[in-house]
Amino acid sequence: MDGSTLPETRSTCPYCGVGCGVLLRPDGQGGLSVRGDPDHPANFGRLCSKGSALAETTGLQGRLLTPQIADKPSDWDSALSKVADTFSQTIADHGPDSVALYVSGQLLTEDYYVANKLTKGFWGTANIDTNSRLCMASTVAGHRRAFGSDTIPGTYEDLEQADLIVLVGSNLAWCHPVLYQRIMAARKTRGTKLVVIDPRRTASCDGADMHLALRAGSDVALFNHLLATLEQQDCLDADYLSNVDGVQDTLAAAQATDASATGLDEATLAEFCTLWAKTDKVVTVFSQGVNQSSNGTDKVNAILNCHLATGRVGKPGCGPFSVTGQPNAMGGREVGGLANMLACHLDLENETHRTAVSGFWNSPGVPDRPGLKAVDMFRAVNDGRIKAIWIIHTNPAVTLPDADMVRAALAGCDFTVVSDITAATDTARLADVVLPATAWAEKDGTVTNSDRTISRQRAIIPAPGQARPDWAILAEVGHRMGWPSAFDYTSPAEIFREHAALSEIAGTFGRNFDISGLQDLSDQDYADLAPTRWPISIKRSGGRFYADGQFNHPNGNARMLPVHHSQPDPIPLGQTRLPPGTSLRLNTGRIRDQWHTMTRSARSPRLSAHLAEPYVDINPSDAKALGLQPADLVKLSNPQGQAILRARITTDVQPGNIFAPIHWTGETAPTARINALVKPVVDPVSGQPDSKASQVTAQRLQAAWYGFAVSNQAMQLGPSYDTIQQSDRTCAYWAQARTKTGYRAELAGLTEINDWETYARALFELPDAELQQLTDKRRGLTRLALHQNGEVQAALFVAPEPVAVMRDYLVGLPGTAAPQILTGVTPADQPDPGPILCSCFGIGMNTISDAIATKGLMTVEQIGAALSAGTNCGSCQPEIAALITTVRDKKTEKEELCS
Numbered sequence: 080m081d082g083s084t085l086p087e088t089r090s091t092c093p094y095c096g097v098g099c100g101v102l103l104r105p106d107g108q109g110g111l112s113v114r115g116d117p118d119h120p121a122n123f124g125r126l127c128s129k130g131s132a133l134a135e136t137t138g139l140q141g142r143l144l145t146p147q148i149a150d151k152p153s154d155w156d157s158a159l160s161k162v163a164d165t166f167s168q169t170i171a172d173h174g175p176d177s178v179a180l181y182v183s184g185q186l187l188t189e190d191y192y193v194a195n196k197l198t199k200g201f202w203g204t205a206n207i208d209t210n211s212r213l214c215m216a217s218t219v220a221g222h223r224r225a226f227g228s229d230t231i232p233g234t235y236e237d238l239e240q241a242d243l244i245v246l247v248g249s250n251l252a253w254c255h256p257v258l259y260q261r262i263m264a265a266r267k268t269r270g271t272k273l274v275v276i277d278p279r280r281t282a283s284c285d286g287a288d289m290h291l292a293l294r295a296g297s298d299v300a301l302f303n304h305l306l307a308t309l310e311q312q313d314c315l316d317a318d319y320l321s322n323v324d325g326v327q328d329t330l331a332a333a334q335a336t337d338a339s340a341t342g343l344d345e346a347t348l349a350e351f352c353t354l355w356a357k358t359d360k361v362v363t364v365f366s367q368g369v370n371q372s373s374n375g376t377d378k379v380n381a382i383l384n385c386h387l388a389t390g391r392v393g394k395p396g397c398g399p400f401s402v403t404g405q406p407n408a409m410g411g412r413e414v415g416g417l418a419n420m421l422a423c424h425l426d427l428e429n430e431t432h433r434t435a436v437s438g439f440w441n442s443p444g445v446p447d448r449p450g451l452k453a454v455d456m457f458r459a460v461n462d463g464r465i466k467a468i469w470i471i472h473t474n475p476a477v478t479l480p481d482a483d484m485v486r487a488a489l490a491g492c493d494f495t496v497v498s499d500i501t502a503a504t505d506t507a508r509l510a511d512v513v514l515p516a517t518a519w520a521e522k523d524g525t526v527t528n529s530d531r532t533i534s535r536q537r538a539i540i541p542a543p544g545q546a547r548p549d550w551a552i553l554a555e556v557g558h559r560m561g562w563p564s565a566f567d568y569t570s571p572a573e574i575f576r577e578h579a580a581l582s583e584i585a586g587t588f589g590r591n592f593d594i595s596g597l598q599d600l601s602d603q604d605y606a607d608l609a610p611t612r613w614p615i616s617i618k619r620s621g622g623r624f625y626a627d628g629q630f631n632h633p634n635g636n637a638r639m640l641p642v643h644h645s646q647p648d649p650i651p652l653g654q655t656r657l658p659p660g661t662s663l664r665l666n667t668g669r670i671r672d673q674w675h676t677m678t679r680s681a682r683s684p685r686l687s688a689h690l691a692e693p694y695v696d697i698n699p700s701d702a703k704a705l706g707l708q709p710a711d712l713v714k715l716s717n718p719q720g721q722a723i724l725r726a727r728i729t730t731d732v733q734p735g736n737i738f739a740p741i742h743w744t745g746e747t748a749p750t751a752r753i754n755a756l757v758k759p760v761v762d763p764v765s766g767q768p769d770s771k772a773s774q775v776t777a778q779r780l781q782a783a784w785y786g787f788a789v790s791n792q793a794m795q796l797g798p799s800y801d802t803i804q805q806s807d808r809t810c811a812y813w814a815q816a817r818t819k820t821g822y823r824a825e826l827a828g829l830t831e832i833n834d835w836e837t838y839a840r841a842l843f844e845l846p847d848a849e850l851q852q853l854t855d856k857r858r859g860l861t862r863l864a865l866h867q868n869g870e871v872q873a874a875l876f877v878a879p880e881p882v883a884v885m886r887d888y889l890v891g892l893p894g895t896a897a898p899q900i901l902t903g904v905t906p907a908d909q910p911d912p913g914p915i916l917c918s919c920f921g922i923g924m925n926t927i928s929d930a931i932a933t934k935g936l937m938t939v940e941q942i943g944a945a946l947s948a949g950t951n952c953g954s955c956q957p958e959i960a961a962l963i964t965t966v967r968d969k970k971t972e973k974e975e976l977c978s
Contacts, residue, residue: 089116091526091534092130093185093519094674096403097121097257098528099130100610103520103539110134111520111539120610121235121528127256127952128672128686128918133519135683137540143502143515144544155545158512159552162469163559165494166202169467175203175446177466179456182416183473184211184405187524187536189571190549191407192414192578194471195422197557198450199415200442201565205427205450206465208418209411210473212453212767214404217370219412219420220765221379222401225387225638227631228424228591229412232624233362233398234530234612239265240396243272243358247298247382248368252282253671255366255402256954259283263953272358274351276301277368279666279696279738280731285957291351294342295664295736296772298369300644301343302381303336308352309388310334319390322628325639329384332641340644355385360396367404367668371770375762377642384639393626402529409527413592414578418450419766422578423585424592435584440565452766453479454759461488469496471549472516474676476505477744480757480768483720498552501678505745505752515546519679522548524571525608532612533594550574572605586616591624591631662774663701665715666738667753671954672918673742681747687816688887688915692825693751695724696738697777702728705777710881712780712812712827715739717773720755723780723812725825737777741770748814749797782811784859786826787882790843790873791893793822809838818890835877839863843873853901862901871897887914887923916962917948917955927959931966939963 087102100119104112113133117124146158169177180198182191198207222229238244238261251259263286265271275287278295293301309315310330320326338348355361363386369378382399391397403409415422425432433445451459457479459465468489476486489495489509497510500518507513523538542548550571557566568574576598583595593614600608612621630637672689674680681687695713697705707713711726715737724739732738743751758773788794796813812827832838840846848865855861859879865872871892876882884903888911892900905911912923927948930936936945939959943950949959 088537088539089119089535090520090537090539091406092126092133093406093536093679094127094129095255096405096408096529097255098406098526098532098534099126099257100534101126101130101133103537105539109139109540110137119534121530121532121534122257125257125260125952127954129674129680131919131951132680132683132686135685136679137518137520138682139543140682141501141503142518142543142546143500143513144546145515146545147502147513149511155547158514159555159559162496162512162514163556166467166469166556167560169494170202173466176206176450177464178202178204179206179451179460179465179468180471181453181456181468181473181475182207182209182411182471184209184403184408184411185472186407186411186549187522187526187571188407188410188414188533188578189524189574190471190553191411191416192422192574193550193553193557193566193568195415196440196442197553197566199421199427199445200437200440201557201560201562203443203446205418205446205448206456207416207450208453208456209416210453210475210478211403211405211408211411212417213371213478213770214367215370215401215408216417216452216765216767217372217375217762218365218379218401219417220376220762221383224376224640224764225380225383226625227633227637229420230424230591230624230631231401231529231531232393233400234623235261237362237396237398237400237623238262238364240360241265241271241362242360242396243274243354243362245274245276245355245361245363246283246287247276247363247365248370249364249366249402250277250281250283250668251364251366251402252285252954252957254404254669256671256952258402260953272354274354278733278736282671282954282957285960289347289351289354291343291347292733294340295666295733296372297341297644298378299374299381299642300336300338300340302378302385303333303642303644304338304341304348305352305355306330306333306381306385306388307336309356309385312353312356314356315388316390319628320388322630322635323387323637323639324634325641326388329639329641332643333384336644359391361386361391362396362398362400364400364402366402368771370767372767373760373762373769373772374645375767375769376764380640381642384642387637387639393623395623398623400529406528407526409529409531410525413527418452418456421445423582424590425585425588432588435588436581439581439584442565452761454761454766454768457485457488458759460492466492467494467496468492469498470506470510471498472500474504474506474678474744476509477676477752478741478754480754480770481719481759482752482754482757484759498549499678500546503746504676504678514552515544516552517542517546517548521546524550525575527613530612532610533608534610535608570602572600572602575605576600583616589631593619596620661776663697663777664736665753665756665773665775666732666736666771667741667757668738670740670742673740675742676744677742677747681817684817684819685915685918685921687818688921689918690740691816691823692814693724693740693743693748693753694727696727696729696732698730698732698734698736699728700734701737701777702726705779707779712782713777714780715756715775715777717756717758717775719758719773721750722753722756723750724753737775743814747816750812751814780812780827782827782829783831784828784877784879785881786828786875786877787884787886787889788824788826788842788873788875789818789821789889789893790824791821792844794824794842794873795844796824796826796842820891820893823886823890835861835863835875839865839873839875842875845872848872851898851901862903864900869896870894871900874900876903885911887912916958919951919955920947922946922948924962927962928966931963937963937967
């Protein structure tokens with residue numbers, strides 16, 4: 080059947096918490112097309128580069144299609160019986176706290192609900208936590224301290240109604256591009272001001288009026304100073320504050336704060352504070368730079384204090400706004416997916432709440448104390464307190480701090496179960512049982528985005544092999560463990576109705592999470608459910624919270640909390656020289672076109688083309704002190720572990736600070752598992768790890784050789800769990816990425832290789848291919864290509880320094896007749912597009928530079944009109960603007976020299 084004749088199905092993107100609507104159409108051959116849904120209130124048709132490439136990520140390559148026990152194919156009956164029997168026996172022998180469930184924001188709300196019910200209601204333990212603990216737990220804690228409920232006060236519409244938007248610890252342009260484009264549109268139409276607060280210069284700074292490059296970790300000092308200034312300038316809202324407790328103590332703490340801790344000069348501080356004070360409609364957007372901190376909850380409350388003090392909460396164009404990292408982090412919060420919460424925003428430590436939930440579930444009881452939060456959970460696995468753990472759609476052997484310890488803990492655990500779409504992850508390779516789960520576009524259920532909008536994810540592709548929905552797997556285990564009536568679900572609609580009915584009970588306790596108006600949805604109504612923002616009840620629907628000064632604490636008031644800047648800064652701001660071995664402050668985060676540990680996004684060649692290799696950003700002064708040149712490999716070390724990354728020397732990071740992305744794994748670049756260096760320090764309130772402040776030392780990797788390779792199939796680069804301490808390894812560093820024609824890889828070794836032909840044939844698994852070789856012994860260069868039937872199958876380029884070839888040209892040659900491949904450069908009559916800058920349309924840097932130089936295109940808009948670059952998600956616009964500046968400056972310099 081021609082896919083173009085099939086109808087489109089509305090669904091939701093599975094990436095970040097923006098929750099963009101998508102329209103899916105099967106192509107009639109097992110694939111599908113994806114475009115933005117113009118009617119979805121989150122994105123109105125816009126998609127980022129990752130969303131635009133979703134169709135490229137749905138193939139079956141690498142999919143887990145059958146249950147596995149001890150790395151061997153099995154069947155569902157055997158696998159489920161082993162899981163149910165082992166967990167039952169472990170609970171009987173060691174008590175309910177000897178088992179745990181670690182879940183993910185990739186779960187749908189219905190999956191999350193069943194997991195929480197099984198763990199807290201029937202296993203009798205609160206040892207269920209989620210990888211959302213790593214990204215937004217500090218916001219949950221801050222909301223609960225201030226408002227009495229984990230409730231986002233505002234909506235996305237506030238971004239378009241604000242007169243000032245402040246981004247704090249949020250690279251919105253890369254991590255939530257659709258929201259950033261909504262802000263850019265508001266700036267263009269109504270002149271909205273934008274301030275970015277971030278120690279690092281990011282793509283979000285390009286469109287900002289101000290960039291406050293504060294000292295890392297000093298957010299509390301900045302917002303305490305802002306609060307003190309608001310009081311001094313008589314900007315407090317006395318009427319609103321009549322419903323707020325803790326005002327005087329909080330103001331006193333703010334007045335006692337030394338603003339110099341921020342590292343910002345007085346003029347910059349005064350300009351920012353005056354702008355905030357004199358602008359009535361202010362939205363403060365914050366994300367991981369705030370949350371992922373040892374005092375993240377205090378940072379959240381420092382922001383909330385300023386909004387509460389001025390009454391700028393829940394009104395059009397006003398409010399603090401936490402943007403979540405995952406598509407259903409909010410849904411997980413709603414069903415109690417965190418170890419210290421109950422479903423529907425009820426309190427685990429409240430006996431009345433526990434009794435109500437237990438009665439509703441008809442369960443033996445609900446535990447009366449919180450379970451272990453993520454970091455402590457895996458410590459308990461490591462020391463043997465947890466003897467059986469079930470991990471669903473997440474990769475803690477890569478993503479948790481002290482990742483090497485987590486890997487060792489799972490390897491030594493008595494019983495580990497993993498539910499995922501692939502067995503080729505660092506975590507799944509350590510499991511005793513691996514269960515095949517359905518993936519996005521195969522799953523049916525709901526997700527909740529960052530502004531409380533519930534949207535449907537709909538199945539449009541048949542589940543491959545024996546893959547099953549997560550809710551069905553969980554329910555069947557509950558059934559086999561002895562609770563058949565409690566888990567006798569037949570559809571996600573049935574689970575959703577139960578969740579909605581429980582929210583009505585929560586409403587009787589003053590909880591504002593209420594979707595009770597949806598508890599009577601028919602199966603067809605559920606199938607047709609349009610995006611809907613909660614609350615959804617008879618009394619109230621949608622909209623904003625707290626503008627009326629009514630909160631969820633027992634007395635109905637909000638609370639301001641006195642918070643203090645206390646995080647030490649071991650690296651003096653402005654330090655210009657760094658003696659070798661001196662500690663650097665490691666900041667970790669996301670990049671534009673990849674997602675988490677890349678099990679989905681790395682399947683797309685165009686997403687992998689933008690930044691194909693793990694890297695570390697380092698300031699030029701630090702690079703000089705360490706003897707580093709651009710493209711050198713850098714070894715980072717601390718007591719937790721080690722990593723090897725490619726150096727990018729840039730003033731985007733301050734002296735003494737470095738930045739590295741989180742995405743690479745043992746499957747894609749084993750020495751780049753950056754969380755192996757992250758110290759397991761957590762916020763004492765939220766339990767969220769500090770992913771922004773670990774101390775590391777850096778040194779240049781003294782490689783004996785460097786390599787670049789292309790191939791039409793995956794390369795045999797070495798064990799994914801090999802350790803970088805082994806100096807005799809053939810390949811001490813490698814990073815592999817997908818291309819349109821196969822794969823590309825960067826390599827480096829610590830020992831010389833005498834027989835490159837043998838090495839290359841083993842690397843590419845082409846023992847009989849025709850060899851083409853070029854060797855320059857004087858310069859230490861070796862280049863080999865392997866051909867079959869007149870076509871290039873693979874090529875390897877080796878040099879004593881980082882290899883200088885046209886990579887983006889070479890990756891297109893496998894599968895073609897390219898006798899000139901060993902030159903490493905494009906033929907004279909063939910243009911080289913250069914590294915991909917615009918992933919949405921595949922536009923290279925050289926193509927854009929040429930248009931700037933030859934056609935006189937000197938604005939981002941002109942580039943977009945001529946080449947389409949930057950006209951879809953817009954996340955590459957800052958890079959285009961920087962490229963325009965670079966080309967213009969070079970042109971000016973050349974003209975000055977000529978004159």
